[in-house]
Every structure is written in structure tokens, then in C-alpha cells.
Amino acid sequence: xxxxxxxxxxxxxxxxxxxxxxxxxxxxxxxxxxxxxxxxxxxxxxxxxxxxxxxxxxxxxxxxxxxxxxxxxxxxxxxxxxxxxxxxxxxxxxxxxxxxxxxxxxxxxxxxxxxxxxxxxxxxxxxxxxxxxxxxxxxxxxxxxxxxxxxxxxxxxxxxxxxxxxxxxxxxxxxxxxxxxxxxxxxxxxxxxxxxxxxxxxxxxxxxxxxxxxxxxxxxxxxxxxxxxxxxxxxxxxxxxxxxxxxxxxxxxxxxxxxxxxxxxxxxxxxxxxxxxxxxxxxxxxxxxxxxxxxxxxxxxxxxxxxxxxxxxxxxxxxxxxxxxxxxxxxxxxxxxxxxxxxxxxxxxxxxxxxxx
Numbered sequence: 001x002x003x004x005x006x007x008x009x010x011x012x013x014x015x016x017x018x019x020x021x022x023x024x025x026x027x028x029x030x031x032x033x034x035x036x037x038x039x040x041x042x043x044x045x046x047x048x049x050x051x052x053x054x055x056x057x058x059x060x061x062x063x064x065x066x067x068x069x070x071x072x073x074x075x076x077x078x079x080x081x082x083x084x085x086x087x088x089x090x091x092x093x094x095x096x097x098x099x100x101x102x103x104x105x106x107x108x109x110x111x112x113x114x115x116x117x118x119x120x121x122x123x124x125x126x127x128x129x130x131x132x133x134x135x136x137x138x139x140x141x142x143x144x145x146x147x148x149x150x151x152x153x154x155x156x157x158x159x160x161x162x163x164x165x166x167x168x169x170x171x172x173x174x175x176x177x178x179x180x181x182x183x184x185x186x187x188x189x190x191x192x193x194x195x196x197x198x199x200x201x202x203x204x205x206x207x208x209x210x211x212x213x214x215x216x217x218x219x220x221x222x223x224x225x226x227x228x229x230x231x232x233x234x235x236x237x238x239x240x241x242x243x244x245x246x247x248x249x250x251x252x253x254x255x256x257x258x259x260x261x262x263x264x265x266x267x268x269x270x271x272x273x274x275x276x277x278x279x280x281x282x283x284x285x286x287x288x289x290x291x292x293x294x295x296x297x298x299x300x301x302x303x304x305x306x307x308x309x310x311x312x313x314x315x316x317x318x319x320x321x322x323x324x325x326x327x328x329x330x331x332x333x334x335x336x337x338x339x340x341x342x343x344x345x346x347x348x349x350x351x352x353x354x355x356x357x
Contacts, residue, residue, distance in 0.1 A: 009103030016077030021069035045137040056130035059122035068311035074287035075307040108281040115277040200225035241269030267332040289350035
């Protein structure tokens with residue numbers, strides 16, 4: 001009997017959380033759609049590309065919205081059980097409050113596994129594909145990424161970029177010009193390229209020009225580059241922590257440390273990726289003492305408002321603490337996990353007080 005009740009509570013909590021995340025996803029997609037309409041008409045970016053972009057960003061949005069949705073959904077679901085006297089009936093039948101908490105945690109564990117699967121397997125590649133789709137459609141340029149760097153085709157010019165520290169700062173650039181017969185006419189290599197807001201400037205340039213059987217070489221210290229390569233196009237290839245899985249973040253942080261570069265942001269993103277699924281579980285637990293201590297006459301709307309306020313407050317505090325961790329160079333694990341640990345401590349204290357009453 002108790003086992004059936006555990007699954008019943010878990011099923012209701014999961015159902016409420018998924019309904020809440022679906023509503024939040026719909027609202028966020030609507031606002032994103034309205035925002036993307038402002039970019040419609042840039043290059044080939046039309047209605048079809050906008051809907052594809054929205055579909056590709058759904059996994060990342062689901063992953064980020066699941067913790068607050070779990071809080072709102074569990075508040076509404078458990079509140080409905082309380083309003084219908086089901087929780088009272090369970091306790092009258094001899095079911096301890098600890099078993100009710102266990103049922104909620106069971107549902108939270110299932111949501112935690114779902115969060116990990118989406119966050120690690122679906123969100124990173126789909127988010128990269130979304131950025132690639134948008135950048136290519138707006139700039140009308142063919143791009144690809146390989147182990148040999150970033151390749152861009154601009155008409156009859158093929159550009160290979162091996163290093164990119166910022167959107168406006170490139171390194172180790174090779175430029176190949178071909179004629180209409182696909183014969184190589186000129187090969188240029190530049191150590192660096194920088195964008196001043198209007199045009200690109202190459203520095204330390206070596207050029208080889210092919211004219212029949214002759215090859216002419218030249219060297220320049222600096223020159224303008226008339227390519228229409230837009231810095232925004234490179235958005236799809238910039239390494240962003242939110243577009244990487246936990247394993248990729250770990251490897252990237254190790255690479256930065258080995259090369260003497262700062263890895264604080266990447267390490268923080270790595271630990272955040274590990275902690276975020278646990279936030280879903282903690283948010284579910286927040287709802288338990290709130291429902292069991294508040295009178296049953298509280299309506300669904302009030303519970304939704306309470307869930308939104310608590311979730312928004314936690315989100316703001318979490319982001320603020322994370323930024324403080326970057327500014328003051330705190331331990332990445334500490335700066336990422338502290339808000340969650342404080343919330344968990346508050347829940348445990350509230351549950352302990354419930355046990356003693």
C-alpha cells in the first residue's frame with residue numbers, strides 16, 4: 001500500500017512539474033519568437049528558419065526551466081492533494097510524513113535523471129546547431145567546423161581560421177582564392193586579424209600568387225582585408241560554456257590550465273552543470289514544508305505566485321553569488337553550490353520542525 005502511495009505521489013509530482021515546464025516553455029518560446037521577428041529578413045533568415053531555431057533551443061530552455069517548473073508544479077500538485085484532503089487521509093491511514101517526503105524525492109530523482117539526459121545529450125549539440133543555423137542564414141555564408149579550425153566560404157574565397165580568442169580577434173588565418181575553374185590563384189596566410197567595427201585588418205601577411213607556372217611571393221606587415229566575413233557569423237563557433245557538456249567543459253578547463261590561461265568561468269560552468277540537476281530535487285523539497293504548514297484553503301493561484309517568487313528569488317541569488325565568485329575568484333564549486341546548499345539547509349530545518357510538531 002505504501003509503495004503504491006509512493007509511486008502515486010511521485011507520478012503526481014512529475015506530472016505537475018512537466019505541465020509547469022511545458023507552460024513556461026510555451027511562454028518563453030512566444031517571447032523568443034517575437035524577438036526573432038525583428039531579425040527576420042536579414043539574409044535568408046525567414047519564418048522557416050525562426051521555427052527551426054526555436055525548436056533547436058527547446059532542449060536548453062527545458063534544462064534551465066526544469067528547476068523552477070518543478071517548484072511551481074510540486075506546489076500546485078501537493079497543494080491540490082492537500083485541498084482534496086488526500087494528504088490527511090494518507091496520514092490518517094498510518095502513512096508517516098517521511099513517506100510522503102520519500103514519494104516526492106522519488107519523483108525528484110526521476111526528474112533529476114531526465115535533467116541530466118537532456119542537459120548532457122540533447123542541449124549542447126542542439127544549441128550549437130541553433131546558433132549555426134541563425135548565423136549562416138543571416139550572413140549568407142557557408143561555414144563548417146573541423147579539427148583543423150573553422151572554414152568559411154565567401155564566394156570564390158575559402159577562409160580557414162585556426163584560432164579565435166574573441167569575435168573580433170582571430171589568429172592563424174589562411175585565405176585561398178580560386179578562379180571560376182576552381183584553380184588556386186592566390187594563397188595568403190596572416191598571423192592575426194582584428195575587426196575595428198568597419199573592416200578587418202590583417203597583420204604579418206605572407207602571400208603566394210599563382211600565375212600559370214610562376215609563383216610570386218610577397219610579405220606585408222599590415223593591410224586591410226576586404227572580406228565580408230561578419231564577426232556575428234563566428235558566434236556559431238565561439239566556445240561558450242553553456243553550449244558544452246560536462247565532459248567537454250572538463251576537458252576544456254584542463255586545456256586552459258595546461259596552456260596557462262584563466263579557466264575560472266569554464267570550471268564554474270562545469271560544476272554548475274553537475275549541481276543544476278540537484279537544484280531540481282531541492283526545489284521539489286522546498287514545496288513539502290510549504291504545503292504541509294499552510295492551511296488547505298490556499299488557492300492554486302496563490303501557490304503559483306509563491307512558487308514564482310521563491311524560484312525567482314533563488315535564481316537571482318544564485319546568479320549573484322556566481323558573479324561574486326568570478327569577481328573575487330572564489331572556489332568554483334563553492335560559488336556554484338552555496339545557494340543550493342543554503343536552500344537545502346533551510347528545507348531540512350523546516351522538515352525537522354515539522355517532525356517535532
